Amino acid sequence: MKECYYTPIPEGEKHDQDSWLSVFEHCSGKAQSPINIDTYKVFYEPKLTPIKLEGYDLTGSPALTLINNGHTLQLSLPNSMRIMRGFDHVYVAAQLHFHWGTKEVPGSEHTIDHVHFPAEIHVVHYNSKYVDLIEAASKADGLAVLGGFIGIGLHDNDNYEKILSALTDISIEESDTEIPGFNVRHLLPDSLDRFYRYNGSLTTPPCFQTVSWTVFNDSIRVSRRQLAALEDTLKTEHNKLLSKNFRAPQLLHGRKVLASFQTESTTGKAREAPTPETQDYKITESSGHILAIIFGVLFAVTMLVFSMYTYLQQKKYSKLKKDSKQNVVYKPAAVEEGMDQTTVTVT
Ligand SMILES: [Zn+2]
Structure with a gap:
């Protein structure tokens, strides 16, 4: 046969x-x-x-x-x-x-x-x-x-x-x-x-x-x-x-x-979505490309938001610095450190 x-x-x-x-x-x-x-x-x-x-x-x-x-x-x-x-x-x-x-x-x-x-x-x-x-x-x-x-x-x-x-x-x-x-x-x-x-x-x-x-x-x-x-x-x-x-x-x-x-x-x-056990084995080259594009776009958006935020923070910081220079004669170092910490935490 x-x-x-x-x-x-x-x-x-x-x-x-x-x-x-x-x-x-x-x-x-x-x-x-x-x-x-x-x-x-x-x-x-x-x-x-x-x-x-x-x-x-x-x-x-x-x-x-x-x-x-x-x-x-x-x-x-x-x-x-x-x-x-x-x-x-x-x-x-x-x-x-x-x-x-x-x-x-x-x-x-x-x-x-x-x-x-x-x-x-x-x-x-x-x-x-x-x-x-x-x-x-x-x-x-x-x-x-x-x-x-x-x-x-x-x-x-x-x-x-x-x-x-x-x-x-x-x-x-x-x-x-x-x-x-x-x-x-x-x-x-x-x-x-x-x-x-x-x-x-x-x-x-x-x-x-x-x-x-x-x-x-x-x-x-x-x-x-x-x-x-x-x-x-x-x-x-x-x-x-x-x-x-x-x-x-x-x-x-x-x-x-x-x-x-x-x-x-x-x-x-x-x-119906594939179950976790089979998902890994069902990814083809083309869907791999699509995933790569999606992650790429997500990464780009994240970077853009991060850049905008950093820019705004720096603008705010320089304005405060400018204001403090204009209005305060003595500026403690702790203020600047605190602001740095805030920036790091939020980001
Ligand atoms: Zn056969």
Whole structure:
């Protein structure tokens, strides 16, 4: 099944996404993924059917196969896991996998208002009217992928630990292991009601434009330690670290992104502020620039007020000095010291 997602790319070109375009014709299509989701440009669509999952609550047995395929960390899923509602057809789960970056570079594929999250989970499903993932992958209505953003929280995420604790067993490329089944629903955000929907593609060659994407608005949290395990454990070819396995956002080319909920573009309400745990990791270069400008302006205003105050104080002081020279024959030194102290205290 993984071959469907990861067609071998010539050596040396594996991480050169530009080279995909010349080798795989679909990768230069006009409905590619991932995308940036501009929350001011999405369309609120109240008729979007809420996602209803079935069979996600797996028991310990049978075990699930976890593989490091050299491109991602992938968990095979049983076909008893399905999306029952949300689309015109039932979609059957095949696998889930992750995209991540490094400690310095957040590695989600989709971005929200140009902000990357540290990582992203994709749960891949295929239309039940097709035999399997491979057959469905090239069909217009073939695939439905659920995407969730992974941020950093204060505590270990016990559900993610079921996968992450096995990473050291599969650090070598093309190795796999078995882990007990568990409730896969818990790898997704608590609320599945708030999501974005658009038509896109596989984010790796052959880039078939056959994916109905659902990107959840609410993120999932793992601890910093857990994210570091994802970023620093797996190896790819030549024993190189497997990281930054995300594709850059692609152009929309006129595609509409629907939202199942109202955003500021439709209500004028401010977007929910990021929590302190995730805020640091959600700052992009552009928002960094904006912050720099804001602090710069604040600093300039402070300096201006300070200068004006100092000027007025000096004016007042010189006037008093002038007056005192005119009216008082003897002026105690304490007066001037007191005035200096006042100036220092107020400033
Ligand atoms: Zn993916």
